[in-house]
Amino acid sequence: MEKKTNEKKSNERFVLLAIMYLLVFTIIVVQLVNLQIINGKENDEKSQQRLLQEREIVAPRGIIADTNGIPIATNRVGYTIHVAKTNLKGPQLNEMIIKLIQIIESNGDTFESGLPNYLTFNPIDFGKNIKDSDKALQKWKSEMVLKEKDIELLNTPEDVFKYFREKKFNIDAKYTDEEAYKIMCIRYDMLIKGYTATNPLLIAKDVGIQTVAQIEERSHEFPGVQIDVEPVRKYVDAQNFAHVLGFIGLLNEQEYESKKDAGYKLNDVIGKAGIERAAENYLRGINGKKRVEVDTSGRLTSELSSEPAIPGNNIYLTIDSRLQKVAMESLERNIADIRSRADYRKNFGDANAGAVVAIDVNSGAILAMASYPTYDPSVFLPGTDDPDAAKKQNEYLNDNKNKPMLNRAIGGVYTPGSIYKPLTAIAALEEGAITPDTVVYDRGYTEQGGMKFRCLGVHGSVDLKKGLKVSCNVYFHEIGVKVGIDKIDKWAKLFGLGELTGIEIPAEEAKGMRANRETKMEYRKDVWRPADTAQAAIGQFDNMFTPIQIANYVSTLANGGKRYKPYIIKSVKKYDGSIVMETKPEYETVPVSQKTIDAIREGMVQVSTSMEGTAAAYFKDFPFTVASKTGTPETGLESQGSSSNGLFIAYAPAENPQIAVAVVVEHGVWGSYTVPIAKDVLEEYFGLNRDKYNDDQISVEEVKFTR
Numbered sequence: 001m002e003k004k005t006n007e008k009k010s011n012e013r014f015v016l017l018a019i020m021y022l023l024v025f026t027i028i029v030v031q032l033v034n035l036q037i038i039n040g041k042e043n044d045e046k047s048q049q050r051l052l053q054e055r056e057i058v059a060p061r062g063i064i065a066d067t068n069g070i071p072i073a074t075n076r077v078g079y080t081i082h083v084a085k086t087n088l089k090g091p092q093l094n095e096m097i098i099k100l101i102q103i104i105e106s107n108g109d110t111f112e113s114g115l116p117n118y119l120t121f122n123p124i125d126f127g128k129n130i131k132d133s134d135k136a137l138q139k140w141k142s143e144m145v146l147k148e149k150d151i152e153l154l155n156t157p158e159d160v161f162k163y164f165r166e167k168k169f170n171i172d173a174k175y176t177d178e179e180a181y182k183i184m185c186i187r188y189d190m191l192i193k194g195y196t197a198t199n200p201l202l203i204a205k206d207v208g209i210q211t212v213a214q215i216e217e218r219s220h221e222f223p224g225v226q227i228d229v230e231p232v233r234k235y236v237d238a239q240n241f242a243h244v245l246g247f248i249g250l251l252n253e254q255e256y257e258s259k260k261d262a263g264y265k266l267n268d269v270i271g272k273a274g275i276e277r278a279a280e281n282y283l284r285g286i287n288g289k290k291r292v293e294v295d296t297s298g299r300l301t302s303e304l305s306s307e308p309a310i311p312g313n314n315i316y317l318t319i320d321s322r323l324q325k326v327a328m329e330s331l332e333r334n335i336a337d338i339r340s341r342a343d344y345r346k347n348f349g350d351a352n353a354g355a356v357v358a359i360d361v362n363s364g365a366i367l368a369m370a371s372y373p374t375y376d377p378s379v380f381l382p383g384t385d386d387p388d389a390a391k392k393q394n395e396y397l398n399d400n401k402n403k404p405m406l407n408r409a410i411g412g413v414y415t416p417g418s419i420y421k422p423l424t425a426i427a428a429l430e431e432g433a434i435t436p437d438t439v440v441y442d443r444g445y446t447e448q449g450g451m452k453f454r455c456l457g458v459h460g461s462v463d464l465k466k467g468l469k470v471s472c473n474v475y476f477h478e479i480g481v482k483v484g485i486d487k488i489d490k491w492a493k494l495f496g497l498g499e500l501t502g503i504e505i506p507a508e509e510a511k512g513m514r515a516n517r518e519t520k521m522e523y524r525k526d527v528w529r530p531a532d533t534a535q536a537a538i539g540q541f542d543n544m545f546t547p548i549q550i551a552n553y554v555s556t557l558a559n560g561g562k563r564y565k566p567y568i569i570k571s572v573k574k575y576d577g578s579i580v581m582e583t584k585p586e587y588e589t590v591p592v593s594q595k596t597i598d599a600i601r602e603g604m605v606q607v608s609t610s611m612e613g614t615a616a617a618y619f620k621d622f623p624f625t626v627a628s629k630t631g632t633p634e635t636g637l638e639s640q641g642s643s644s645n646g647l648f649i650a651y652a653p654a655e656n657p658q659i660a661v662a663v664v665v666e667h668g669v670w671g672s673y674t675v676p677i678a679k680d681v682l683e684e685y686f687g688l689n690r691d692k693y694n695d696d697q698i699s700v701e702e703v704k705f706t707r
Contacts, residue, residue: 052198052293052304058230059285062312064245064275066321067365067570072241073276078232079212081111082200083186086224090170096222097186098179100203103214109207112267113185114192119164121181124157129253143192144168164188193266200224202267205382206232233269233381237321239374240328243407244319244568246274246505247377269382274407275315275568278505282572282580285312311575318365318570323684327356327370330680335372335665338646338673347669348643352401354665354674355408357551358681361657363585364555364564366503368681369548371408410503413512413544414664417633418471418671419649420492420539422557422600424480425464427491429596433483436464436599442474449531453477468603469610471630473538480537481530488537489516494563494590495553497545501566512549515542539633550649551662558627558651558660560597561590601627605654615648618675624653626682630671643667646674652682659685 064073081104088096104111117129118140130137141151141160150167154160161181165171169187171180186203195201203225204211212227219225233248235241248269251259256266264270270284271277288309335351342349358368375396379389396404406412428434442459445452455474459466467475480488493499498514500506513519515536517528523542535541545553548566556563564587572580604627607613609620614630631647638644646668651660661678668674683689 052291054198055200055228055290055292057288057290057306057309059287059309060231060311061233061248061269061285062279062283062575063314064279064283065314065316066319066324067317067367068320069316070321072236072238072317072321073245074234074236075231076234078206078230079209080205080228080230081203081207081211081215082226082228083195083203083222084200084224084226085190085195085197088223091172094169094171094175094183094187096225097183098175100215100222100225101182101186103218104204104207104211107208107210107214109204109211111182111185111204112202113189115185115188119157119160119184121161121178124161126157126160197224200226205230235378235381237325238378239376240321240325240370241319242274242374242377243371243409243508244274244317244324244369245377246276246278247272247380248276248382249380250382272380273405273508274377274505275317277507279315279569279572282313282315286310313572313574313580315572316570318360318367318568319369320367320685323358323368323681324370326684327358327368327677327681328372328374330677331356331370331372331665334674334677335668338665338668344641346643348641348667350641350643350667351646351665351669352667353403353408354663354668354677355412355547356661356663356677356681357409357547358659358661358685359551359555359564359566361555361558361651361660364552364566364587365570365585366548366566366568367659367685369409369568371406371412373402373404375404407505407508408547408664410501410505410509410546410548412664413510413546414645414647414666415633415635416497416539416543416545416550417631417645417647418473418539419550419629419631419647419662420543421468421471421476421537422604422629423492423495423497423553424476424483424488424537425468425600425603426495426557426592426596427488428479428483429464429599430491430592431483431487433487434464434479436602438479439463440467440472440475440478442472444474446474446477446534448477448481448534449529451531451534453534464599465603465606468600468629469606470612471607471614476537477534481533485516485528485533485536488533489514492543494592495556496563497549497553498543499549501546501548501552503548503566504569509548510546512545513542515540539631547662547664550647550664551660554649554651554662555660556590557597557600558657560594561592562587563590601654604629608650608654614672615650615675618679622682623688624686625655626650626652627654627657628675628678630675632669632671643669646671648672648674648678650678650682652686 060075063071065071101111117127120127126137130140141154150163154163164184165180169184171183175183190201193201215222215225215227235245249272251264251266251268251270255270256264271280286309288307290306291304293304331354335354338351339349341347354372356368356370357366359366376392379392439461442455442462444458445454453473455472459470459472462472462475492514498512500509500511503509519542520526520528520532532541536543552563552566564585567583569583571582574580605625608615608626608628610616615628619626628648628650632644633647634644635642646665648663648671651657661681663674663677665674
């Protein structure tokens with residue numbers, strides 16, 4: 001009896017469960033019928049009107065500031081135009097594109113396209129990416145053409161233009177060729193970049209508010225067109241800092257291939273030169289995302305979620321803005337002055353370029369790094385609306401005479417001339433070839449290795465101090481030969497000459513070279529001779545150094561033998577101020593004795609203080625002592641009407657050095673002509689411009705305090 005009762009209950013539960021399943025199934029079927037059949041058309045229309053998009057929030061690039069926190073590269077608000085794919089057909093799409101371009105161009109803005117790299121207009125020609133490479137041309141044509149038989153028909157730029165217009169993009173005959181080309185530019189990008197409803201195509205960057213207003217006012221004419229806000233790079237006092245800052249630009253195809261795995265996209269910007277390039281990994285932020293709902297016209301209907309962008313890190317340089325400006329202004333002014341004093345005997349009026357490097361002798365921090373002539377990095381910014389930007393870019397890049405893009409401070413190599421003489425003296429003293437009191441008799445010339453070398457004067461008995469003071473060639477010819485090229489080369493290398501310094505802009509730094517046995521054999525295919533040593537000892541022959549190497553050599557001499565690694569990045573900080581990196585000074589000890597340092601300093605002080613010193617006229621009223629040396633290296637082109645270069649080195653105060661300066665002026669005629677540039681830098685550094693050093697109360701201690 002009990003068993004039958006349990007079976008009955010079990011059957012009742014089964015029936016109840018079956019009824020429940022049947023009810024749920026019925027509800028699902030009814031709902032599906034309702035969604036797909038009864039209200040199917042309405043729901044399909046709604047779904048077509050609501051699309052999900054994931055839009056990027058572009059992260060601001062990190063700010064670059066000077067040592068005092070004054071921004072020299074920052075960001076401002078800019079507007080970008082994107083277009084998402086809609087249901088517009090070819091003719092309608094072409095019409096919308098040309099109207100959009102007309103608005104953009106009428107306000108002085110420009111649109112983006114990769115087509116000009118392959119096909120240009122006015123004249124119609126192949127672009128730079130394929131013009132000189134048949135292989136690249138064939139590859140591009142195969143990528144652009146759907147039918148294999150058409151490839152053979154596209155032999156000329158005109159053929160390609162016609163193919164794009166009539167077959168590929170079906171552009172109506174009512175449009176002029178120029179209008180058709182502009183439509184092609186956008187359609188081309190749509191084709192190769194694969195724009196969709198959820199992946200809009202970038203049309204223009206950094207457009208003006210007038211363009212934005214007109215597009216929004218006529219938004220019904222531009223389905224799929226979206227306007228977003230994103231940061232745009234802005235340079236402050238750009239030309240004074242051009243070679244330090246560098247500039248940014250859109251990724252080219254090669255850069256994209258190497259960077260895409262790191263998250264870069266074709267429309268992204270990247271540092272192309274200077275700190276912008278060297279510190280790219282610090283400066284680049286992390287883009288944010290926002291998920292939005294749009295209708296079929298690309299209009300925003302709601303924002304679903306967002307992840308904020310993380311700004312790039314801020315870079316603080318060791319450069320002092322005021323010192324940098326003074327160095328640049330003084331270079332330009334004094335080069336013009338040297339040119340104006342042409343006599344067409346020694347000065348052919350061809351001074352045109354130069355560089356200044358100022359360095360903290362107790363840390364290796366670069367205080368100023370000036371290269372002239374300069375350029376305006378702003379014209380290289382993507383999306384710039386300056387109509388002359390492309391023209392200026394072309395001028396800068398193709399000026400092979402003045403080379404404004406060359407960072408001469410770290411990338412220019414120069415024969416040092418007489419500024420090398422302290423190094424020769426160091427080698428001779430340290431290797432025991434001479435003492436500070438060793439005397440050489442100068443009768444106006446010397447014969448070494450069968451060659452006669454002349455001095456600029458007849459100096460009689462010359463010791464080390466006098467040799468540096470009057471820059472006696474005979475003295476250094478003879479002590480150089482006495483110590484030998486191998487010992488001179490050894491000490492030149494120890495002081496970092498002819499070696500990369502390791503400054504944080506490696507792509508632009510030149511190594512230079514030292515005059516030695518290996519260099520001569522490599523470049524001249526000849527063995528070393530005593531006459532070569534005589535020339536190398538006075539900074540001629542194959543010696544070729546950069547201004548930053550020269551400045552670091554002087555700094556090492558000034559601080560007693562610490563060869564610091566020069567650096568230009570002081571620190572890196574996050575947008576919230578927290579420290580990412582701080583540069584700690586690094587140095588190697590050059591095993592030079594204090595006795596030698598003192599002897600060299602004594603001679604270099606004479607250059608700035610003695611009546612016979614080649615720089616004395618400029619420093620006679622200074623409130624402290626400057627140690628210095630002029631140099632007038634010959635270029636070998638003097639007989640062809642080309643002036644010699646002018647160089648100058650200095651450190652100050654001589655008794656307690658703080659700063660070292662190296663100046664180079666191409667075709668500067670005499671080293672003494674370049675002294676005013678270093679003087680201007682020293683005056684600014686020590687705050688002497690306030691009273692032009694007429695205050696008798698100024699002391700070295702007070703000068704130090706003002707800095």
